[in-house]
Amino acid sequence: MPNNPSAVSTVILKRGSLYLSCAIYEKYFAGLDAVILLNREGHLYIMPVRNTSGGGYLLKLRNSAGDRVIIAPDFFREQGLDDFQSREIDVLWDKDMAALKAEALFKTAN
Numbered sequence: 001m002p003n004n005p006s007a008v009s010t011v012i013l014k015r016g017s018l019y020l021s022c023a024i025y026e027k028y029f030a031g032l033d034a035v036i037l038l039n040r041e042g043h044l045y046i047m048p049v050r051n052t053s054g055g056g057y058l059l060k061l062r063n064s065a066g067d068r069v070i071i072a073p074d075f076f077r078e079q080g081l082d083d084f085q086s087r088e089i090d091v092l093w094d095k096d097m098a099a100l101k102a103e104a105l106f107k108t109a110n
Contacts, residue, residue: 008090008091008092009021009023009024009027009090009091009092009100010088010089010090010091011024011046011088011089011091011100011102012086012087012088012089013076013081013086013087013089014086014087015073015084015086016071016072016073016074016075016076016077016081017069017070017071017072017073018037018046018069018070018072018089019062019067019068019069020059020067020068020069020070021067022065022066022067022068024091024100025059025066025067025068026066028048028093028100029048029059029068032048032049032050032059033049033058033059034049034055034056034057034058034059035047035048035049035056035057035059035070036049036055036056036057037057037070037072037075038099039079039105039106040097041108042104042105042106042107042108043101043102043103043104043105043106044089044101044102044105044106045094045097045099045100045101046070046091046099046100046101046102047097047098047099048098048099057070057071057072057075058070058071079105079106080106080107081105081106089102089105090102090103
C-alpha cells in the first residue's frame with residue numbers, strides 16, 4: 001500500500017501515452033528527463049530515472065504550462081491495454097518503491 005493514502009494525484013492514459021500535470025512533474029520528477037514504467041502484480045509503477053543512458057521513457061514537455069507526456073504505446077500494448085483507451089488514473093507515491101503507483105491497472109493472470 002502507498003504510504004500516504006491522502007496524497008492522491010491523477011494522470012491521464014490516452015492512446016498509449018501518460019499525461020502528467022506540471023504539478024505532478026515538479027513534485028515527483030523535477031529536473032528529470034525520463035522514467036521507467038513497470039507492471040508489478042498488476043500495478044503500474046512510474047519510476048524516476050536519474051541516468052538516461054540505461055533507457056526509459058522520455059518525459060516530453062507538452063505545453064508552455066510545463067505539463068509532460070510519456071509516450072509509451074508499446075508498453076501499454078504489451079500489458080493488454082488498447083492504444084485508444086482513455087481514462088483518468090489515480091496515482092499515489094509509494095515510498096518503498098520510490099515511484100508513483102496506480103493500483104490494479106493491469107489484469108493479472110490467475
